[in-house]
Amino acid sequence: MVPLAPEGSVDWWRRVVDVGVLQDIIDRFACSQSFAAILTTLNGESVTAPSNFSEFCKRVRAIPEGRDRCWKSDARGGKMALDSGDVKIYRCHCGLIDMAVPISLADGRVIGILLMGQVHLSSYDRDDVLEMARFHWDFLPEEEMDEFVDLFLRIPVVDEEEIHRSASLLKLVASHIVNLCERYITEKSFWERGMVRMRKMVDRELLEKSLKAAQLRSLQRQLNPHFIFNTLNVIYRLAMLEGATQTRDLTLKFSEYLRYVLGKQRRSNLVSLSE
Amino acid sequence: MVPLAPEGSVDWWRRVVDVGVLQDIIDRFACSQSFAAILTTLNGESVTAPSNFSEFCKRVRAIPEGRDRCWKSDARGGKMALDSGDVKIYRCHCGLIDMAVPISLADGRVIGILLMGQVHLSSYDRDDVLEMARFHWDFLPEEEMDEFVDLFLRIPVVDEEEIHRSASLLKLVASHIVNLCERYITEKSFWERGMVRMRKMVDRELLEKSLKAAQLRSLQRQLNPHFIFNTLNVIYRLAMLEGATQTRDLTLKFSEYLRYVLGKQRRSNLVSLSE
Numbered sequence: 001m002v003p004l005a006p007e008g009s010v011d012w013w014r015r016v017v018d019v020g021v022l023q024d025i026i027d028r029f030a031c032s033q034s035f036a037a038i039l040t041t042l043n044g045e046s047v048t049a050p051s052n053f054s055e056f057c058k059r060v061r062a063i064p065e066g067r068d069r070c071w072k073s074d075a076r077g078g079k080m081a082l083d084s085g086d087v088k089i090y091r092c093h094c095g096l097i098d099m100a101v102p103i104s105l106a107d108g109r110v111i112g113i114l115l116m117g118q119v120h121l122s123s124y125d126r127d128d129v130l131e132m133a134r135f136h137w138d139f140l141p142e143e144e145m146d147e148f149v150d151l152f153l154r155i156p157v158v159d160e161e162e163i164h165r166s167a168s169l170l171k172l173v174a175s176h177i178v179n180l181c182e183r184y185i186t187e188k189s190f191w192e193r194g195m196v197r198m199r200k201m202v203d204r205e206l207l208e209k210s211l212k213a214a215q216l217r218s219l220q221r222q223l224n225p226h227f228i229f230n231t232l233n234v235i236y237r238l239a240m241l242e243g244a245t246q247t248r249d250l251t252l253k254f255s256e257y258l259r260y261v262l263g264k265q266r267r268s269n270l271v272s273l274s275e
Numbered sequence: 276m277v278p279l280a281p282e283g284s285v286d287w288w289r290r291v292v293d294v295g296v297l298q299d300i301i302d303r304f305a306c307s308q309s310f311a312a313i314l315t316t317l318n319g320e321s322v323t324a325p326s327n328f329s330e331f332c333k334r335v336r337a338i339p340e341g342r343d344r345c346w347k348s349d350a351r352g353g354k355m356a357l358d359s360g361d362v363k364i365y366r367c368h369c370g371l372i373d374m375a376v377p378i379s380l381a382d383g384r385v386i387g388i389l390l391m392g393q394v395h396l397s398s399y400d401r402d403d404v405l406e407m408a409r410f411h412w413d414f415l416p417e418e419e420m421d422e423f424v425d426l427f428l429r430i431p432v433v434d435e436e437e438i439h440r441s442a443s444l445l446k447l448v449a450s451h452i453v454n455l456c457e458r459y460i461t462e463k464s465f466w467e468r469g470m471v472r473m474r475k476m477v478d479r480e481l482l483e484k485s486l487k488a489a490q491l492r493s494l495q496r497q498l499n500p501h502f503i504f505n506t507l508n509v510i511y512r513l514a515m516l517e518g519a520t521q522t523r524d525l526t527l528k529f530s531e532y533l534r535y536v537l538g539k540q541r542r543s544n545l546v547s548l549s550e
Contacts, residue, residue, distance in 0.1 A: 028444045169303045180455040191466035198473035205480035212487035222536045242519030261497045
């Protein structure tokens with residue numbers, strides 16, 4: 001069995017969870033509730049592809065300095081969620097509302113962060129945005145500022161309570177799914193190890209049984225009854241010819257004893273073969 | 276191991292799925308999207324408790340004839356979903372919009388129906404509702420008609436595409452969860468049966484090994500070397516006393532042969548014990 005990657009790595013997620021289904025669920029959630037979302041590891045590596053990212057954010061992330069600040073915002077949000085173990089709402093470097101949702105295993109260990117949001121909680125007018133842009137969007141080329149302001153104004157306004165509800169529902173769904181998958185993988189590897197152990201035990205017992213059987217056969221063959229009784233018979237007759245009557249009688253008695261013992265052995269063998 | 280109830284029965288659902296978590300997910304979905312929902316078996320038995328049922332529907336279901344008609348509407352919707360294998364939208368006997376969502380296993384077998392809706396797709400005015408009530412709500416006491424019309428008018432209006440999206444998202448989530456659970460339960464019982472079979476094999480091999488070992492010990496004990504060599508020694512001396520030299524020499528040779536055979540056996544025993 002291939003060993004599992006450390007919990008919560010991209011590799012671990014891919015091995016444990018059907019990331020395609022998870023992607024589908026997050027995509028649909030995000031689209032139906034008009035927010036963006038992405039599932040990442042604790043190190044910020046993407047587990048799913050971005051769902052429903054806003055045009056504004058896509059454009060910001062296309063600029064190196066912008067992407068850098070986005071990552072820093074995401075990391076800050078992820079850290080807050082990780083520290084508190086609960087959903088955290090925060091404002092990104094551009095002024096949008098984001099949420100960091102910790103996804104944890106049944107034992108409480110956080111194994112991923114769902115970053116979602118890219119929304120407004122209230123509507124802006126153009127002047128407010130221009131004002132904010134002058135202070136915070138300094139990484140943007142001056143000539144594109146107007147275009148970015150337009151994109152910013154097109155971002156949907158959502159109800160704070162509603163997006164909180166979506167976050168906790170998505171947290172529940174994703175955590176339940178990952179927990180079911182993790183339980184399956186963990187127990188599967190437990191069962192597989194158990195089977196290997198059992199298989200080894202069966203093999204060992206089989207081997208030891210054959211060994212005992214071989215020893216038994218070997219002893220029985222070497223104590224070839226025909227040869228023994230023939231020899232004792234020759235001794236008996238020789239003693240008779242040489243007039244040694246006591247020797248003859250004792251040899252007969254001894255032969256009868258051996259015939260009894262070996263005969264019993266053969267009878268008990270017959271019983272064991274019929275089993 | 277307790278045998279599984281037939282797939283899709285209430286008992287099966289309770290054993291396979293964490294119904295509490297499923298209830299929580301459906302509750303939150305229903306509340307956040309302003310629809311009612313309940314998961315039932317193919318026979319219409321409830322798996323989850325009603326989520327976010329409208330006051331109107333609760334009141335209708337409190338009247339025996341009303342409840343009967345609700346069940347018939349539900350059954351009709353469920354059957355349509357079962358036949359087509361897909362989400363079906365229909366109008367209940369009171370004029371509300373309902374949806375039947377089939378929940379299936381990975382192999383396509385439908386194992387439950389999610390009934391959801393109790394919504395309007397467009398708003399009504401009071402006169403339209405009164406008109407409809409006169410034709411279709413004949414099971415209601417005349418004096419309560421006004422109150423029911425008010426409750427009917429308070430039911431939320433939802434966008435058709437939106438509720439369709441919610442239905443297919445909930446279908447995806449519920450199906451994925453039940454499939455993960457079913458895979459776990461099925462494989463668990465597979466592994467458990469495998470372990471029992473292995474355990475039996477180990478026990479049988481252990482038993483057969485002990486049997487062979489016992490036969491070997493018994494043969495070795497009965498062919499007590501001391502007794503045999505003492506007896507042969509007595510025969511040898513007796514033959515000498517009686518002047519039977521040929522008998523004496525043959526007895527000595529025979530004794531040496533047996534000593535060689537039994538000695539080899541004992542040496543090979545020593546090897547096997549050290550294993």
